[in-house]
Amino acid sequence: xxxxxxxxxxxxxxxxxxxxxxxxxxxxxxxxxxxxxxxxxxxxxxxxxxxxxxxxxxxxxxxxxxxxxxxxxxxxxxxxxxxxxxxxxxxxxxxxxxxxxxxxxxxxxxxxxxxxxxxxxxxxxxxxxxxxxxxxxxxxxxxxxxxxxxxxxxxxxxxxxxxxxxxxxxxxxxxxxxxxxxxxxxxxxxxxxxxxxxxxxxxxxxxxxxxxxxxxxxxxxxxxxxxxxxxxxxxxxxxxxxxxxxxxxxxxxxxxxxxxxxxxxxxxxxxxxxxxxxxxxxxxxxxxxxxxxxxxxx
Numbered sequence: 001x002x003x004x005x006x007x008x009x010x011x012x013x014x015x016x017x018x019x020x021x022x023x024x025x026x027x028x029x030x031x032x033x034x035x036x037x038x039x040x041x042x043x044x045x046x047x048x049x050x051x052x053x054x055x056x057x058x059x060x061x062x063x064x065x066x067x068x069x070x071x072x073x074x075x076x077x078x079x080x081x082x083x084x085x086x087x088x089x090x091x092x093x094x095x096x097x098x099x100x101x102x103x104x105x106x107x108x109x110x111x112x113x114x115x116x117x118x119x120x121x122x123x124x125x126x127x128x129x130x131x132x133x134x135x136x137x138x139x140x141x142x143x144x145x146x147x148x149x150x151x152x153x154x155x156x157x158x159x160x161x162x163x164x165x166x167x168x169x170x171x172x173x174x175x176x177x178x179x180x181x182x183x184x185x186x187x188x189x190x191x192x193x194x195x196x197x198x199x200x201x202x203x204x205x206x207x208x209x210x211x212x213x214x215x216x217x218x219x220x221x222x223x224x225x226x227x228x229x230x231x232x233x234x235x236x237x238x239x240x241x242x243x244x245x246x247x248x249x250x251x252x253x254x255x256x257x258x259x260x261x262x263x264x265x266x267x268x269x270x271x272x273x274x275x276x277x278x279x280x281x282x283x284x285x286x287x288x289x290x291x292x293x294x295x296x297x298x
Contacts, residue, residue: 086098086103087103092145092146093145093146093149093150094107100153100154100157101149101150101152101153101157102153102157104146104150105150105153105157105158105161108142108143108161109160109161109164111138111139111142112139112142112143112161112164112165112168113164115134115135115138115139115168116139116164116167116168116171118134118138119131119134119135119168119172120171122134123171128172128174131171131172132172132187135169135171135172135187135189139165139168140189143161143165143192143195144195144199147192147195147196147199148196148199148200148203151192151193151195151196151199152196152251152252152256153251158192161192162191162192165191165192166180169183169184169187169189170183172186172187172189174186181288184285184288185285185288188281188285190281190284190285191288194284194285194287197260197263197284198277198280198281198284200256200257200260200261201260201261201264201269201276201280202273202276202277203253203257204220204239204257204258204260204261205269205273205276206273207219207220207257208237208261208269209273211273219254220239220240220254220257220258221239221240222237222238222239222240223238223239223240225240226240233262236262236266236269237269237270238258238261238262239257239258239261239262240258241255241258241259241262242254242255264280264283265283267279268280268283
């Protein structure tokens with residue numbers, strides 16, 4: 001099983017070995033020709049003119065490499081063409097063939113860990129607003145970019161990233177007695193799950209107002225097109241939630257979009273796009289407040 005998993009790497013190594021075996025005699029021949037030419041030049045010009053040709057071997061070697069270079073380039077292109085790649089990077093997102101987003105999520109802790117080190121050093125020399133600005137500049141963009149896609153991965157895959165974000169947020173606390181939820185609320189920072197809900201809510205708001213590309217036309221079904229009953233969901237202009245039998249179907253956008261849209265209060269979803277971002281963020285932050293510490297955010 002392990003051999004089959006790394007078969008493309010083994011194939012690439014074998015092809016590189018074959019290329020080296022084929023090109024090795026030509027390289028040796030170039031070296032021999034280089035030595036002979038350099039010897040003829042040094043013996044013909046004498047010791048006084050040896051300094052004038054000290055750069056000749058490099059020039060001669062480069063001219064001989066012109067014969068080998070095309071073969072080397074063609075061989076490398078053949079290797080890259082036939083070797084299977086499990087993932088590819090496009091617009092800053094790593095797309096994998098299994099669609100589990102593990103390669104992309106594995107890259108994020110590298111950047112966030114460096115920023116956590118910066119925050120841990122700065123907290124002793126600067127104020128809390130500056131720390132929050134550093135967090136929003138160095139950590140938040142990596143977590144917010146394409147979160148609507150990669151946050152649909154499994155919980156075990158996202159949990160290490162969530163723990164690392166909690167570590168970064170703890171550097172922003174103003175008192176030692178503050179809990180993690182209180183730090184999130186005081187700094188107006190959303191958890192990764194709430195970031196995903198915020199992104200899904202903005203996507204559904206754009207769909208509701210026909211601001212998405214034509215590909216998404218008729219992507220969701222309104223409940224009124226499925227049945228004519230005056231239910232609470234139908235009156236709130238919600239979308240039909242499709243039935244899925246597997247967990248992978250629950251991670252699809254057709255299932256998550258209508259589900260998040262139905263959770264948004266009516267006095268928020270019918271506002272403008274700018275107001276939606278502000279009010280829905282406050283609504284998500286209010287969910288972090290405990291039962292004995294309810295605050296009015298909206």
